[in-house]
Amino acid sequence: MLIDTHCHIHESSYPLDQQEVIDHALGMGVEKLICVGTSEQSSAEAIAFAAKHQHVYASVGVHPHDTKDGWSKIAGLAHQTNVVAVGEIGLDYFYTHSPREVQLLALEAQLDIARRLDLPVIFHVREAFDDFWPIFDNFPGLRGELHSFTDTKRHMEEALKRGLYVGVNGISTFTKDREQQEMFTHIPLDRMLLETDAPFLTPSPFRGKVNEPAFVGKVAEHHAAIRGIPVDEVAAATTANAHALFALS
Numbered sequence: 477m478l479i480d481t482h483c484h485i486h487e488s489s490y491p492l493d494q495q496e497v498i499d500h501a502l503g504m505g506v507e508k509l510i511c512v513g514t515s516e517q518s519s520a521e522a523i524a525f526a527a528k529h530q531h532v533y534a535s536v537g538v539h540p541h542d543t544k545d546g547w548s549k550i551a552g553l554a555h556q557t558n559v560v561a562v563g564e565i566g567l568d569y570f571y572t573h574s575p576r577e578v579q580l581l582a583l584e585a586q587l588d589i590a591r592r593l594d595l596p597v598i599f600h601v602r603e604a605f606d607d608f609w610p611i612f613d614n615f616p617g618l619r620g621e622l623h624s625f626t627d628t629k630r631h632m633e634e635a636l637k638r639g640l641y642v643g644v645n646g647i648s649t650f651t652k653d654r655e656q657q658e659m660f661t662h663i664p665l666d667r668m669l670l671e672t673d674a675p676f677l678t679p680s681p682f683r684g685k686v687n688e689p690a691f692v693g694k695v696a697e698h699h700a701a702i703r704g705i706p707v708d709e710v711a712a713a714t715t716a717n718a719h720a721l722f723a724l725s
C-alpha cells in the first residue's frame with residue numbers, strides 16, 4: 477500500500493473528475509492521500525474535501541507565494557477535524573511572488589500555530605535554506621518534512637539531523653541533474669515520504685498527462701530501482717513513515 481502525502485486535487489481548478497481520481501488511486505494501491513492547502517481559501521477547501529471523501533486528509537497553510545494575501549484564518553482552520561498538518565508553508569526566493577519580509581513573518585506565525593497544536597509541518601523551501609534553518613531552529617520540538625526536496629545533499633543532511641522527513645515526487649523520475657540524482661540515492665528509507673504534488677510534476681512515463689495520486693507508485697518504483705530493492709520495501713517504509721509523521725487513522 478502507498479500514501480500520497482502531498483497533492484492538490486481538492487482545488488476547484490483541478491482539471492479531472494475528483495471522485496474518479498480518488499477511485500483510480502485506490503485501485504492502484506494508494507490507500508490514503510493528503511490534500512495540501514496553499515492559501516486560506518485552498519486550506520478551507522482541503523478541509524471540506526477531506527470531510528466529503530474517505531481516505532482523504534487535509535493540511536492547512538499559506539504557501540510562501542500567497543503570503544502577500546494573508547494567513548490570519550489558518551489558526552482557526554488548523555483546529556478542524558481531518559487536519560493532519562500545517563502546510564505547505566516556507567520560503568521561496570526562487571520566484572519571490574511575495575516579498576521576503578512577508579514570507580518570513582508568515583512562516584514564523586504559522587510555525588507558532590503548528591507548535592501550539594502539536595501538528596507536523598509540510599515545508600516548501602526553495603533557494604532559501606540559509607534563512608530557513610535559523611528560523612526552524614527557533615522552534616524546538618517541531619516535526620515535519622521538506623516536501624518536493626531537490627536541493628543539495630548538504631541540506632538533506634541538515635534536515636535529517638533535525639529529524640525531518642524528505643518528500644520525493646515525480647521530479648526524481650525525470651531530472652537530468654546528476655547532483656540531484658545522486659542526492660536521491662542517499663535519502664534514508666526510514667526518512668523518505670512519497671508524494672505526487674498533483675496536478676503538477678507528473679512522473680515518467682506519464683509526462684504530459686495531468687498528475688494524479690494514482691501515479692505515486694511510479695515514484696516508488698523509481699526509488700526501488702535506483703536502490704536495487706523491491707518496490708514493496710519502498711512502499712512499506714514510506715507508508716510507515718507517513719503514518720508515523722501524520723498520525724493517519
Ligand SMILES: [Zn+2]
Binds near residue numbers: 482483
Ligand atoms: Zn504542493
